[in-house]
Amino acid sequence: MGRGGRSEGAAALFGPELRRLRQQCGLSLRDLSKVIGFTPGYLSKVENGRPPSPELARACDETLSAGGALAALANAEASVRPAQLPAGIRRFVGRCDQLRSLDSAGARTVIIDGPPGTGKTMLALRWAHHVVDRFPDGQLYVDLRGYSAHGRPMEPGVALEEFLGALGVPANGIPAGSERSSALFRSLVADRKLLVVLDNAASAEQVRPLLPAAPGCVVVITSRERLSGIAAPRVTLGAMTPIDSVALIRSVIGDERADAEPDAVTDLAVRCGFLPLALRIAAERVVAQPHYLVRDLVEELDADGRLDVLSTFDSIAVRTVFDWSYRRLDADCARMFRLLGLHRGPHIDTGAAAALAGLPVPAVRVLLDRLAAVHLVQSLGRDRYELHDLLREYAAELVSGDVPTFATCASYVASGAT
Numbered sequence: 001m002g003r004g005g006r007s008e009g010a011a012a013l014f015g016p017e018l019r020r021l022r023q024q025c026g027l028s029l030r031d032l033s034k035v036i037g038f039t040p041g042y043l044s045k046v047e048n049g050r051p052p053s054p055e056l057a058r059a060c061d062e063t064l065s066a067g068g069a070l071a072a073l074a075n076a077e078a079s080v081r082p083a084q085l086p087a088g089i090r091r092f093v094g095r096c097d098q099l100r101s102l103d104s105a106g107a108r109t110v111i112i113d114g115p116p117g118t119g120k121t122m123l124a125l126r127w128a129h130h131v132v133d134r135f136p137d138g139q140l141y142v143d144l145r146g147y148s149a150h151g152r153p154m155e156p157g158v159a160l161e162e163f164l165g166a167l168g169v170p171a172n173g174i175p176a177g178s179e180r181s182s183a184l185f186r187s188l189v190a191d192r193k194l195l196v197v198l199d200n201a202a203s204a205e206q207v208r209p210l211l212p213a214a215p216g217c218v219v220v221i222t223s224r225e226r227l228s229g230i231a232a233p234r235v236t237l238g239a240m241t242p243i244d245s246v247a248l249i250r251s252v253i254g255d256e257r258a259d260a261e262p263d264a265v266t267d268l269a270v271r272c273g274f275l276p277l278a279l280r281i282a283a284e285r286v287v288a289q290p291h292y293l294v295r296d297l298v299e300e301l302d303a304d305g306r307l308d309v310l311s312t313f314d315s316i317a318v319r320t321v322f323d324w325s326y327r328r329l330d331a332d333c334a335r336m337f338r339l340l341g342l343h344r345g346p347h348i349d350t351g352a353a354a355a356l357a358g359l360p361v362p363a364v365r366v367l368l369d370r371l372a373a374v375h376l377v378q379s380l381g382r383d384r385y386e387l388h389d390l391l392r393e394y395a396a397e398l399v400s401g402d403v404p405t406f407a408t409c410a411s412y413v414a415s416g417a418t
Contacts, residue, residue: 013167013168013173013188014051014052015048016047016188017066017073017184018046018052018070019047020183020184020187021064021066021070022047024183025064029043029044029047035063036059036060037059042056043056051074052074057071057074068173069173069184071173072169072173075170075173080138080167080168082139082167082194083139084139084140084141085125085132088128088129091248091251092122093244093248094240094241094247095126095237095244098112098123098237099123099126102127102235103131105235107233109220109221109232110218111227111232111234112221112236112237113225113226113235114236115237115238115376116147116325117276117278117321118239118275119237119276119277120223120224123222123235124197125197131195134193135193136193137189138192138195139194139195140163140196141197142159142162142163142198143199144198144202144206146200146203146224147200147324147325148324149320149324153201153203154206155178156207156208156209156210157181157209159198159210160182160185163210164188167185167189178209179209181209182209186213186214189214190212190214191216192216192217194212194214194216194218195220196210196212198219198222199221199222200222200223201222201223202223202328204228204230207221224325224374224375225373226374228373239273240276240279242266242269242274245269245274245279246265248279249265249282249283252283252284252286253265253286253287253294257286257294258294261293261294261295264293264298267298271298271306273389273390275318275390278310278318278390281310281311281315282297282301285309285312288312305393306393307319307390307393318390319397322391322394326376326398328374329371329374332367336353336364336368337377338395338398338399338402339353339399340353340377340392340395341392341396341397341399342399343356343387346389346392347386348384348385349384350364350365350368350383350384350385353367353385368385371385
């Protein structure tokens with residue numbers, strides 16, 4: 001890249017960071033001028049876009065204890081326009097109300113939350129690609145690995161390194177520590193119109209350092225957590241409508257096969273609990289077996305257990321996605337969730353759950369609320385909860401490996417709960 005490009009990069013990156021560090025040290029332009037020997041007027045021009053000289057960059061770096069970051073920024077290439085959005089699903093179906101909610105949110109940050117397998121990431125990407133023209137300065141995307149095969153969520157500092165690199169900061173210009181990296185990130189995007197997608201977040205603490213303060217930036221966060229510590233409007237996903245569920249299956253298997261067995265397609269949607277991940281996996285299995293009927297898969301789901309059948313060689317199984325949520329629970333919540341697998345029917349109140357767990361109602365209420373916070377159960381109002389039927393089947397699998405105590409079973413039966 002030519003000399004002009006490097007100068008433009010230095011001006012875009014160096015000035016905001018110089019101003020931030022100077023103010024952080026409590027120095028005015030005149031104060032800094034006296035220490036480093038450059039005039040206040042020249043310093044002001046640099047902070048407002050003039051490329052710095054190498055001598056100025058070195059002097060500011062040493063005086064403000066920037067650890068080499070300012071010197072590196074002075075050598076940065078011209079700022080790039082990041083375009084990090086992954087491809088969305090080609091045949092996206094349904095969620096019209098939720099897309100309208102995202103369009104009308106009118107907020108700088110919005111949260112998409114919900115249970116595992118409800119399509120949070122796909123909704124975020126669908127909306128992001130739809131509005132990409134509103135953000136001429138680009139799009140940033142990161143999978144924060146809150147619930148994944150990696151086990152540990154991504155550290156905010158790692159995500160910030162990826163963002164700063166995408167914005168043109170050289171590796172040796174990225175400050176050490178999340179706080180300084182976060183401040184540099186906010187400075188760099190202060191005057192930009194960027195879309196930032198923080199996918200699969202684990203907690204509010206993980207997300208906060210990644211939130212720009214710029215009015216032109218919009219952040220979309222997806223999470224299985226409520227993230228109640230982030231003040232933002234939210235779009236909560238659940239199962240799809242029966243009509244949209246059938247439409248999703250049809251979009252994958254094609255109209256010809258769907259029209260040949262309309263009742264079987266409807267039954268397949270019901271067996272999947274209208275859960276988007278389960279629907280898509282089931283439809284992919286139909287496509288992979290062109291010589292079998294849709295009805296054959298419905299019967300297989302009835303005979304062999306849905307969680308065993310709802311997997312393919314090239315997609316993540318429904319059971320695996322549930323595992324990622326379950327293994328993040330503490331021991332008390334995990335035990336409560338497993339015991340819910342003993343309950344018949346989708347709804348349960350705190351009294352019945354307390355009888356199952358052999359615990360006082362107040363303690364069980366806390367556990368159920370914690371499960372609701374990660375969307376493994378849904379609150380239906382005071383002391384009533386609902387469990388999606390595939391999650392209930394998963395809980396039943398887990399509890400079958402336990403040896404329930406006589407006292408727990410006896411107290412549950414004595415309570416008359418059903």
